[in-house]
Amino acid sequence: MAAEGASQLGSVAALLGAAVVAIPLFKRLGLGSVLGYLAAGLAIGPFGLGLFHDPQAIIHVAEFGVVMFLFVIGLEMKPSHLWSLRHQIFGLGSMQVILAAFILTLVGMAFGFAWQIAFVGAAGFVLTSTAIVMQVLGERNELNSPSGQRMVSILLFEDLLIVPLLAIVAFLAPADPSHVAGDTSVLKQLGLALLSLAALVIAGLYLLNPLFRILAKTKAREVMTAAALLVVLGAALLMEMGGLSMAMGAFVAGVLLSESSFRHQLEADIEPFRGLLLGLFFLGVGMALDLNVVAANYKLILSGVIALMTAKAVVIYVVARIAKSNHADALNRAVMMAQGGEFAFVLFSAAASQGVITATINANMTAVVVLSMAITPVMIMLHQRFAKAAQASMDGVDNLEAGDKKLKGNVLIIGFGRVGQIASQAPIAYGADISIIDSNPDVVRGAAKYGFKVYYGDGSREDVLHAAGAYQAKCVLVCINDSEATTRIVENIKHHCPTVKVIVRANDREHALHLVQADADFVIRETFEAAMLMGNETIKQLGADELQAEDICDQVRKADHERFALELSGNEFAGRDLLLKNTQ
Template sequence: MAVEAQGSELVKVVVLLAAGVIAVPIFKRIGLGSVLGYLAAGLAIGPFGLGFFADSQAILHVAELGVVMFLFLIGLEMRPSHLWSLRREIFGLGTAQILLCSAAMTGVGLLFGFPPVVAFIGAMGFVLTSTAIVMQILGERGDLALPRGQRIVSILLFEDLLIVPLLALVALMAPAELAGDGAARSRWLDIGIALASLAALLAAGIWLLNPLFRVLAAAKAREVMTAAALLVVLGAALLMQVGGLSMAMGAFLAGVLLSESTFRHQLEADVEPFRGILLGLFFLSVGMSLDLTVVAANWPLIVGGVVALMIVKAVCIYIVARLLKACHTEALDRAVLMAQGGEFAFVLFSAAASARLIDATVGANLTAIVVLSMALTPIAIIALRRLAPKTALSLEGIDEPNGLGGSVLLIGFGRFGQVVCQSLLARGVEVSIIDTDVEMIQSAQTFGFKVYYGDGTRLDVLHASGADTAQLIAICIDDRAAATVTAQLIRHEFPQARLLARSFDREHALELVHAGVDLQVRETFESAMRFGEAALVELGVPQDEAAEVVAEIRHRDAERFELELVGGVGAGVSLLYGNMQQTPLVTPKPRAGAKAVEPAVEDAAGSA
């Protein structure tokens, strides 16, 4: 029987993994995102789908560790100084959003006919945005480190802190018959335990964690370091849970306390695999917890509640964002992204049910509303992205070229163009610069560079930028096709200027030479050749011999390029990769004065 039980548990593990592995790639492929894939997979295998699992709540309790580890990793990125710099966003923006949303959604609950206490608890549960879903979407979009992402993270942190006073408030609102003679004493005892747990965590983080990891690092046992990382995360979560506080907040504080540690990156690498698996399990369990029988029995209330609460919360978030000087695009994105209830709502509803503030039916309805809102969030984000009108490019504070007259016209002021510009400015050369990246232009202005907004593929822009009087035009844009078009246009319209261009690979270099550039530079070669020469020297090869090897590589690459220029792409590649012999020099007949320098390191296809 024990063997059969073990086999049954193993089947469940296999089903969980298979559901995620199958659903997530499909949903990402069709553009719906991984979160919705996990939720759909959980619904499919849960008690209201194929019925592989009867108790989704048991899985949800384990899966909450994914959120715990997620917040630990966020804490590792939040150094105390950085966290202090966000204090206005955390307490100012977070407080304003919570107050307005809670008041408005309590009103919605009252309009739906709920008693004031039930309406308030339902509203506060919906105020607590899903940290897991929002952070996952921000991570997939690459917005976590951006200012708009940091503001959202600040609000999420404040909402996570809010669960503590909300649970205390639920205990205070409990009916009098639930409280014994020692109720007041018990509440003060709970507060004391919570403060003691918090103090113990802070003391351990300040005085124990770094010495512990130094000892373990000296032992050179990698598996012990991984175990210690998990011990820190789970221990901090357990300590906060014992104190009646949020497990996720305990893990976050542990991460903050270790953010200045020299072991920060090691801890992040050790915890990351567990975080990903458990967070996926969390989304699966949320999908399983959607009780379709409750939805079917009370669908007018649940559907109306989901729509009303999401719209009201989104409107409130938008209003707060606009009042605090966010642009329309950022405010709208934040409103849609945070318009759902979150995982801490389940904790709040469970506590309210234990305190007899809500009955089982109301709790099931509120839980279904929150779960549906979480499932609808990825769809709402996709709809916003596809239906929202494209924002017009704002050129406020940015000038367009008009009658520029520098001796050099630089097109493109990215990383490559900035380095090129330094040499010219160091010799006092007058340089006119144009680019189409508004954010980069604004950033360059803060460093004293005057960059004009202009598209180098347009003839009128080139005339306004002084191309007809420039002695030299440098094409440094990070767009292969646009660079070729610009080179062709400049060579035809402005023959007086020497034309230099940045190329991306061998094929692009050939395109530019045929377009008539006087010199093209493949962008990666010089650094790669210096790197290779330094590697040889570090291996003990004499400096002069290493230089000879590099010179020989340059010579062979130039020969191959000339062969390809005359005979077509690939003519010289077969000579090099076929027998690695010295290839004969073939003199091409390109445009007079054309050169090819700094060829890129090639791969087997010769495309670099």
């Protein structure tokens, strides 16, 4: 018993150790965490160090990482938002899946397989890896971007296809004299799926919130965590009993709780388990790559990977362009979604058990999918490195660079993000004549909705500054986030018109030093005032009165100014006390 426990503990330590070593290394090399997990799994699996011999068992457990990921995504999607995506889910999703399945079936037939076998392989490969795409979108913070939402919509539609595809596989199975009333069986399965979904929706609407209110009153954190896990696993189990995707069940549960007051607590409780299990899933996929099968059929498998990924990528790109996505968005989606997915393993196993495909074909198809999943992070990395940056749409944008217009406001604001928008309020209230430029077309269009006239233009260019009226304005506010461009703007303005007052945002202390050396009149460090206010409130809460707090903060400011003066290297800037007083 003790030896068995030690063996299990050693296995857990091996999994954690492989992840701890591989992930930082691969991230440092710019290869991403997904490829790190896959490589670590291959290293400790049956064809590496041989520490594990049953990767499918690990994958089966680790699939709950994908399930929990979908639950967290569901928490972020309110029903109204999900309803707004219905055209993308069913329109864009169905177009991509149907066209890809048809083309990939033809690819399989071109390899010499019967159409039934080619269709099973195509159906499995059409189902994109939710785990990989979601992980990459999460790392890029693109889950809520328009392009990210389109990919999520397609993945949701693909999750809905599990039951229909399994039913089609059952129809393709060789006739079994002992099996009768097949139509009745399919109808029964469909009814059970609908019943499971209805039960989940009813429980989500009427039971979950009261349950969490009762548990919250106990003030036992571990009970809330257990309840969060129970909801996820219960929803997954209910959907699996109905023959549906476990991930879909978790997603529906998340959507039903998206407007709950417990949403943030649930997300915080689930997050650690989600991350660990999702990493374990990728480790399992790496272990599942059967190198013996690849070696024995390497020509078929490698050519299959190239042909299927290329064909699927082309279909995704074409569908995206038909749906009016720009070239960069369509290409990005094609690269990210060109692989097969984890649900292909389920489909291939079902087809093999029902005699639609042989065990050898099942092993070959599984190897093709695993290799496609392993290649995807590399393809994404290469795409990010070599693809041209997306050209933003200029529709509805008044381009200052393109015309002869000349702005004549007495205050010019360069950059209209969160800082520029707030900084503009006081001059507007004072009655100043404001001119605004920004280099982001989305910002230009977004500002127009709120009544601001913002012109498109790159403020770091001399000709744009001239057209924007920078050299005739009384004040120029530089509110952009690019440190080098900010310094270049200050240098240009002060070179051509030293009398213009330049009020500029500094990203940090070092940037503030460069701006002072560039002759900026007022340098505002973006975090300094907020930090001073926090410190002021803290000492008030500790018992200081208003005068004491003000005196202490003045001492802090004075000490900061003295340090700043020393950093400016003494005598050369010794006469600039007024400037230093305004360097916050």
